[in-house]
Amino acid sequence: xxxxxxxxxREFKMPDVGEGLTEAEILKWFVQPGDTVTDGQVVCxxxxxxxxxxxxxxxxxxxxxxxxxxxxxxxxxxxxxxVDVSGDAAPAEPRxxxxxxxxxxxxxxxxxxxxxxxYGVAASSTRRRxxxxxxxxxxxxxxxxxxxxxxxxxxxxxxxxxxxxxxSPAASAVKERPLAKPPVRKLAKDLGVDLTTIVPTGPDGIxxxxxxxxxxxxxxxxxxxxxxxxxxxxxxxxxxxxSYDTGRESRIPVKGVRKATAAAMVGSAFTAPHVTEFxxxxxxxxxKLVEELKEDKEFAGLRVNPLLLISKALLVAxxxxxxxxxxxxxAAQEIVVKHYVNLGIAAATPRGLIVPNIKDAHAQTLPQLAxxxxxxxxxxxxxxxxxxxxxxxxxxxxxxGVFGVDTGTPILNPGESAILAVGAIKLQPWxxxxxVKPRQVTTLALSFDHRLVDGELGSKVLADVAAILEQxxxxxxxx
Numbered sequence: 513x514x515x516x517x518x519x520x521x522r523e524f525k526m527p528d529v530g531e532g533l534t535e536a537e538i539l540k541w542f543v544q545p546g547d548t549v550t551d552g553q554v555v556c557x558x559x560x561x562x563x564x565x566x567x568x569x570x571x572x573x574x575x576x577x578x579x580x581x582x583x584x585x586x587x588x589x590x591x592x593x594x595v596d597v598s599g600d601a602a603p604a605e606p607r608x609x610x611x612x613x614x615x616x617x618x619x620x621x622x623x624x625x626x627x628x629x630x631y632g633v634a635a636s637s638t639r640r641r642x643x644x645x646x647x648x649x650x651x652x653x654x655x656x657x658x659x660x661x662x663x664x665x666x667x668x669x670x671x672x673x674x675x676x677x678x679x680s681p682a683a684s685a686v687k688e689r690p691l692a693k694p695p696v697r698k699l700a701k702d703l704g705v706d707l708t709t710i711v712p713t714g715p716d717g718i719x720x721x722x723x724x725x726x727x728x729x730x731x732x733x734x735x736x737x738x739x740x741x742x743x744x745x746x747x748x749x750x751x752x753x754x755s756y757d758t759g760r761e762s763r764i765p766v767k768g769v770r771k772a773t774a775a776a777m778v779g780s781a782f783t784a785p786h787v788t789e790f791x792x793x794x795x796x797x798x799x800k801l802v803e804e805l806k807e808d809k810e811f812a813g814l815r816v817n818p819l820l821l822i823s824k825a826l827l828v829a830x831x832x833x834x835x836x837x838x839x840x841x842x843a844a845q846e847i848v849v850k851h852y853v854n855l856g857i858a859a860a861t862p863r864g865l866i867v868p869n870i871k872d873a874h875a876q877t878l879p880q881l882a883x884x885x886x887x888x889x890x891x892x893x894x895x896x897x898x899x900x901x902x903x904x905x906x907x908x909x910x911x912x913g914v915f916g917v918d919t920g921t922p923i924l925n926p927g928e929s930a931i932l933a934v935g936a937i938k939l940q941p942w943x944x945x946x947x948v949k950p951r952q953v954t955t956l957a958l959s960f961d962h963r964l965v966d967g968e969l970g971s972k973v974l975a976d977v978a979a980i981l982e983q984x985x986x987x988x989x990x991x
Contacts, residue, residue, distance in 0.1 A: 520598035522571055523591035529558070529565045529899060534693055536560045537585045538592065547575045555593060558586075559863065563897050573597035587716070692719040700724045702843055784840070784961040788921045789970055793978040794942055796952040801984045810879055815886040819857075819911055821984060822934055822977070823881060826909060827853060827874050828990050829976035836973050837906050838929045838964050847964045856908035856925060857885065859892035867925055868897045869905035878987075913937060919955040929965055932977065933957040954981075 526536055536558040543555045554566045555575075573595040580586055690707040692700070696719055700707050705727045707719055714720040798821050805816045830837050830853055838849045855873035859866055868891070870876070870884045891897050908931040912920050919935035935955040942951035958974040980986045 520596050521576065522573065522595045522597050524555075524567075524569055524593045524595065525591050526558070526586050526588050527567070528588045529560055529567075533560050533588060533899075534691075535585050535587050536565075538580055538582055539564060540582055541578055543575050543578075543593075545575050545577060549573060549575060549595060560899065563866070563899050563902065564863065564895050565899070569593070569595065571595065571597055690719055691717055696721055696724060698843075700727075703727075783926075784924055785963060786921075786924065786959050787962045787965075787967070787970065788957055788959040789967075789974050790919060790955060790957050791974055791978045792953060792955045793982050794944065794951045795937060795954050795981045798981045798984050799937065799952045805878075811882060814879060814882040815889070816882055818937060819909070819934070820878070820882050820885060821987075822911075822932075822981065823855060823857075823873070823885065823909060824878060824987060825977045825980035826907070826932055827855065827881075828980060828987060829973045830907065831874065832976055832990065833969060833973050836930050836960065836965055836969055839906070839927050840929070840961060840963050850906045852906070854904050854906045856905035856928070857888055858908060858910035859889065859897075861892055861895060861897075863895060866892060866897055866902060867905060867908055868892055868901040869908075871904070907931070909934065913954065919957045921957060922959050924959060924961060928961075930958060930960040930970070930973065932974075933959070956981075 529536065537560075539557045539559050541556050543549055543553075549555060549569050550572050551570060552568045555569045557564055557566050559565075575593065576596050577594040579590075579592050579594070586592055690710065690712065692707055692712075697707065699721055700710075700719075703724060705724050707724075710719050710723050710727050712719040713723055795818070798818060802816055802818055802821060805811050805820075834851075835849060837853055838847050841848050852872055853874040854869040854871050856867040856869040859868065868888050870881070870888060873881060873884070876884060888901075891901070905925055905928055907928055908922075908925050910920075910922050910931060911934045913934050913936035916936050920933050922931045922933045924931050933956070935957070937952050937954040939950050940953040941948050942953055943949075944951055956974060956978060958970060958977075960970045960973075976990075980990070
């Protein structure tokens with residue numbers, strides 16, 4: 513077997529493939545130990561809290577180790593694959609030993625641009641050891657070199673503390689960039705707390721909200737930072753395993769997109785004061801226009817459906833009432849009015865509900881909007897929506913009518929001020945020109961953040977959308 517040297521091994525770390533993400537789940541490996549890989553070759557697919565993303569390897573070589581099996585959730589900055597880049601490397605059997613500290617591949621000055629957002633995460637921004645420095649846990653207790661499995665290394669086991677070991681640069685690096693999730697960082701910023709001064713109590717050294725609140729609480733009486741526990745005290749009994757009837761129940765782990773959606777919805781529901789208004793409207797003329805556009809050569813090959821005209825109607829309503837397209841800046845106590853519209857479309861996928869958005873939808877013509885909607889839907893169904901496509905939305909449409917539902921009370925996407933729910937379009941008896949006739953009718957529901965959208969503004973927006981769908985010619989007169 514070829515002997516690997518420290519200089520010949522490259523450790524590829526889990527990159528931050530989205531803004532502020534701290535972890536990702538390995539969905540599938542496309543290579544195995546002993547396989548030859550080339551620069552730019554996709555080696556695995558991972559799922560973050562926002563989307564599924566394929567990861568390319570940034571160098572040539574032979575795969576020596578896959579540090580984690582499929583289905584494992586890995587922290588950003590943790591090495592996931594080892595590649596021998598010495599030109600004479602030969603395929604080898606999988607190793608059970610953890611890799612030694614290695615030098616990261618250089619991206620500066622080499623002329624090679626990062627392939628993914630956040631590629632080459634600096635070691636100081638993760639809980640892993642910095643370059644060329646001895647590993648130091650978050651508690652800053654030196655440990656000896658370990659050669660057990662990589663997971664043991666990540667858990668901080670395998671070495672006894674050495675009282676004679678001096679403080680290392682790695683300890684200060686970890687202290688300078690403490691590990692905390694974005695909401696906790698924002699809380700610390702709002703309260704004026706320096707995260708580097710906080711001793712984390714969360715799992716794997718993560719700073720929690722309670723840690724931040726404790727840092728600003730007035731001191732009681734001088735006491736040790738860690739409660740004194742007798743050395744002979746017995747460990748607390750492990751909680752009893754939850755039992756359930758496996759024959760009649762099943763459990764699905766909440767992770768990835770579903771976990772992020774749940775957290776976002778809870779945060780939105782209990783942060784922004786929601787108000788929802790409803791209107792039932794005759795959309796018979798809109799449905800006729802949809803059929804006419806399907807025959808128009810300008811829309812040949814494009815998807816034309818009611819959602820296209822509903823989207824355009826909302827864009828026109830926002831143009832007439834621009835203050836509804838805004839967000840709330842809690843830190844600055846300001847309303848931020850957006851002079852552009854990134855139109856989000858809620859899409860149900862096998863991985864959960866996602867909301868990709870059409871950038872600068874306000875500037876698109878009707879055929880361009882039809883093309884963008886078609887691409888958005890097909891990409892979402894294929895599970896290829898990128899994290900960037902789900903960031904920066906300003907207002908959203910959710911079409912619950914496709915499930916036969918009349919309407920609903922949608923919850924705002926965090927950072928947005930309004931969301932429009934579209935119900936099922938059904939043939940119903942309707943008073944038209946003084947007579948009861950069968951007409952195509954639907955119900956619209958607009959939820960908005962009452963901190964920045966009052967009842968008058970919300971009502972105007974909803975009324976404008978309804979008026980356009982009732983008389984589509986207003987798309988011309990009001991545009």
